[in-house]
Amino acid sequence: MARAWFGSFFPEWNLPSRVVLKKEKKGWEEEFEMEKATYARLRPLQGTVIPKFLGELRCDNTRALLLSDIGGVCLATPEGALLEVADFRRMLYQALTAVSQFRILQEDIKLDNFHHIGDKIMVVDLERVSEEPLSDEQLDLGIKYAVDSLAARYEDNQFCFWEDGLITIDT
Incomplete structure (x- = not known):
């Protein structure tokens, strides 16, 4: 106090x-x-x-x-591209679902707008979000689209970083 x-x-x-x-x-x-x-x-x-x-x-x-400053690593960088895709999808889904509880969707869907910190992903850019109240169905579809879209970009980034020798893949 x-x-x-x-x-x-x-x-x-x-x-x-x-x-x-x-x-x-x-x-x-x-x-x-x-x-x-x-x-x-x-x-x-x-x-x-x-x-x-x-x-x-x-x-x-x-x-x-x-x-x-939340720290962590930007998901668009080699340091941020080290997650298993299933973990990436789970953590991103959790972050976007938390935001959607307030009837908000992140509309600027790019890896730069998310950071990996410990066992979670945080949203770092809130300039472009849904302005109108969205229905539950719209929120669910928006989250699904964002997770699927970003997961595809994340995998593409991982491949490019691996191909450029910036990350290694354990086998």
């Missing part, structure tokens, strides 16, 4: 040791607002499925979001 009271007067003392500053892209005002709103809607998932939203600030005369 004392920590919360103290933190309300000196919030900078409660910041994590590593943060991410995500600056608004030129011409992407709507996406910036969407991402802020999505973090608010997904507050219960912050720190477990998505980064923690720490606030908004200005940097070099540009609006920016201050987010927790």
